[in-house]
Amino acid sequence: MxxxxxxxxxxxFENGMSxxxxxxxxxxVTDYTVVREGDRSxxxxxxxxxxxxxxxxxxxxxxxxxxxxxxxxxxxILSEGDARSKKGDDYPARIYVVFPSLFFWNTKVLNxxxxxxxxxGEAVHSSFTSNxxxxxxxxxxxxAGEWVIETRNIYKDYIRNFGKEPPAVGAxxxxxxxxxxxxxxxxxxxxxxxxxx
Numbered sequence: 001m002x003x004x005x006x007x008x009x010x011x012x013f014e015n016g017m018s019x020x021x022x023x024x025x026x027x028x029v030t031d032y033t034v035v036r037e038g039d040r041s042x043x044x045x046x047x048x049x050x051x052x053x054x055x056x057x058x059x060x061x062x063x064x065x066x067x068x069x070x071x072x073x074x075x076x077i078l079s080e081g082d083a084r085s086k087k088g089d090d091y092p093a094r095i096y097v098v099f100p101s102l103f104f105w106n107t108k109v110l111n112x113x114x115x116x117x118x119x120x121g122e123a124v125h126s127s128f129t130s131n132x133x134x135x136x137x138x139x140x141x142x143x144a145g146e147w148v149i150e151t152r153n154i155y156k157d158y159i160r161n162f163g164k165e166p167p168a169v170g171a172x173x174x175x176x177x178x179x180x181x182x183x184x185x186x187x188x189x190x191x192x193x194x195x196x197x
Contacts, residue, residue, distance in 0.1 A: 007069065007195035008137055010056055010172060013041045018056070025052040027179035035188075042073075043189040045093070045176035053175035055098075060194065062166050066155035067197060070095050071190030073147045074114050074138075080181040081116030083134045086097075086127045090178045091115065093187035100170035106135040107131060108166070110157055112150065114187070133161040147190065153197075158189050 011018045013034045021027075028050030035044045074092040082088030089121045093114040101107045108131050115136035118124065126132035135157065137150050158166035172194075 006069075006197070007193040008065065009193065010058070010192040012191035013043050013189075016041075017043065017054075020056050020058075021054040021174075023052055023059070024173075026118055026177070027051045030085045030176050031183070032174075034068065037188075040190075043174070045174070045187045045189065046185075047176045047178040048184045049178055049182040051090075051177035051179035052174065053177070055171045055173045057171050058169065058194075060169050062097075062155045062158065062169050065194045065196055066153045067099065067151055068095070068112075068154050068172070068192075069149070069151045069195065070192040071147055071149045072114065073188040073190075074141075074144050075186040076144060076184075077114070077116045077141045078178060078181050078183045078185055079116070080183060083115055083118040083124055083136070084127065087180050088162050089127055090181045090183065090185075092176060092185035093189070094175050094177075095150075095189070095192070096173050096175070098171040098173060099158070099167050101167065105131075108158070108162055109133070110161070111135060111156055112137045112152055133157075135161075147188075149190075184187045 030047040034191040091113045099108040118136040120139040123135040
């Protein structure tokens with residue numbers, strides 16, 4: 001269990017979207033808007049054959065703050081999506097952590113995905129680059145329509161998947177993307193925090 005006193009909030013979207021989020025488009029534009037649900041606000045992402053993400057630049061030591069905590073919900077998964085192929089490299093929801101390098105081609109990325117077909121708990125290298133790992137935190141549509149709270153130890157995940165100590169984190173990002181499958185997806189993202197155990 002994560003002690004809230006040891007968490008540093010990145011954004012909870014209660015006052016709209018933090019101006020620190022920057023849009024980066026890869027193919028078309030995913031629509032990101034803050035919506036109200038009951039007494040709380042969330043980020044809604046809608047993608048139609050598009051792929052753009054929101055990047056929050058932040059530099060910190062993942063060994064000192066290894067935990068990444070967030071909540072998310074998907075309305076649907078992508079029937080053509082599959083993390084093991086380039087044409088299926090789309091996800092209704094993903095949160096990822098970027099570990100920049102002096103040489104950009106050495107930049108590493110941990111992608112925490114709501115997978116379409118990759119079984120929950122499995123991890124594969126991206127079909128586009130071995131520097132990016134896709135980790136299926138959730139998979140399939142069994143929990144579609146339900147909020148799920150996640151916590152990952154990015155320090156341990158980095159060592160497990162890349163076999164060495166991680167450099168400093170440079171950004172945390174959100175992306176709902178459907179450019180490769182050409183399908184549509186809607187997801188919601190709740191508070192995102194980093195912290196210690």
